[in-house]
Amino acid sequence: MERSYCAKIDEAIANMQFEGVLQKKKTLSTGHINDTFEVVFRQRDGGKRRYILQRINHHVFHEPEAVMKNIWGVTQHLRKKILEEGGDLSREMLNVIPSIDNKCYYKDSNGYMWRAFDFIENSVCLDTVEEPNQFYQSAVAFGKFQKMLSDYPAEELYETIPDFHNTPMRLKNLQKAMQENRSGRADLVQEEYQFIMAREKELAILQELLENGELPLRVTHNDTKLNNVMLDADTGEGLCVLDLDTVMPGLAVTDFGDAIRFGASTAEEDERDLSKVWIDLTLFEAYTKGYLETCGNSLTPTEIEMLPLGAKTMTLECASRFLADYVDGDVYFRTEYPDHNLVRCHTQMKLAADMERKWPQMVEIVDRYNNKN
Ligand code: GN1
Numbered sequence: 001m002e003r004s005y006c007a008k009i010d011e012a013i014a015n016m017q018f019e020g021v022l023q024k025k026k027t028l029s030t031g032h033i034n035d036t037f038e039v040v041f042r043q044r045d046g047g048k049r050r051y052i053l054q055r056i057n058h059h060v061f062h063e064p065e066a067v068m069k070n071i072w073g074v075t076q077h078l079r080k081k082i083l084e085e086g087g088d089l090s091r092e093m094l095n096v097i098p099s100i101d102n103k104c105y106y107k108d109s110n111g112y113m114w115r116a117f118d119f120i121e122n123s124v125c126l127d128t129v130e131e132p133n134q135f136y137q138s139a140v141a142f143g144k145f146q147k148m149l150s151d152y153p154a155e156e157l158y159e160t161i162p163d164f165h166n167t168p169m170r171l172k173n174l175q176k177a178m179q180e181n182r183s184g185r186a187d188l189v190q191e192e193y194q195f196i197m198a199r200e201k202e203l204a205i206l207q208e209l210l211e212n213g214e215l216p217l218r219v220t221h222n223d224t225k226l227n228n229v230m231l232d233a234d235t236g237e238g239l240c241v242l243d244l245d246t247v248m249p250g251l252a253v254t255d256f257g258d259a260i261r262f263g264a265s266t267a268e269e270d271e272r273d274l275s276k277v278w279i280d281l282t283l284f285e286a287y288t289k290g291y292l293e294t295c296g297n298s299l300t301p302t303e304i305e306m307l308p309l310g311a312k313t314m315t316l317e318c319a320s321r322f323l324a325d326y327v328d329g330d331v332y333f334r335t336e337y338p339d340h341n342l343v344r345c346h347t348q349m350k351l352a353a354d355m356e357r358k359w360p361q362m363v364e365i366v367d368r369y370n371n372k373n
């Protein structure tokens, strides 16, 4: 998606409760959705304080106030839990910086919403796993997140993107995109479309289980990618979960599944050489272990049993979203070249096919770390 330059950044900076004198601002280019900046302030004692400043993409989040209210509610709850456990508030959660009129966001004179957080110093976030322990640590971070929020009233959260991980709905959107064929690309992607639609029934299972009450509604993160976790730069320990935009009521299995889709893949989401893309079972095991060790006790037997299907469903849901966006003319995800969304769709299809080959092993691994057995 094309982005106009964020002309209002200075106005946003002036309207946040940042401490010190502005020294530097720079664009950080991670994420497909929001515009993210790092701003550095010089402190009285000569030291520096860094913040993250983001402009929320209101084409994606139609109610940015609701997004910020969710984030505020969830971070306040996490703060309470971390304090109770004697944890470190400056490293184990996102600290929202209020605006000068004491709101959790600032609305600029163009109507765009901005929000700010403390920068978590001496931490790293990774796009790909270098060794299994990093992925294990991210599972621990997401597992803790799930556990600490298990007593948060999910019904109080706004559904900021309705049907975000309603996979049957996502497939309907793909069908619609193919029929409308706004970019004229539909003919080029028949094979991809057939591959996804051939799995339509299986991809509806989780939603059916939710609707008939066999899977519980939980507070979920909904974007559990490896690069949404900060790891301690020295110890490698999982510190904190980022990107709380899509915190909504949802399914624990899809949170698990999206983490696998992204982090247990041997290549980046937009790798062109598909021979490099597969699901690494060592990584699948590391995540399963970390996740079930941390929050397994608060999951139901059906949730645990559905974890492998969560991984496959999220992978093909993502394939369908990338493909739909390609056919719509790249209006949703940020793209860097004309077939970027199609390249992303191909990696997801390759991953799903590999999961199908490795299905018995995935089931066996989940079983092995299921402490309810
Ligand atoms: C988007 O912006 P980012 O990278 O955090 C998307 C996720 C997709 C992901 C694919 C709000 O997340 O759902 O899984 O791209 N977020 C939204 O990389 O649509």
Ligand code: MG
Residues within 6 Å of the ligand: 031, 033, 223, 243, 245
């Ligand atoms: Mg995100």
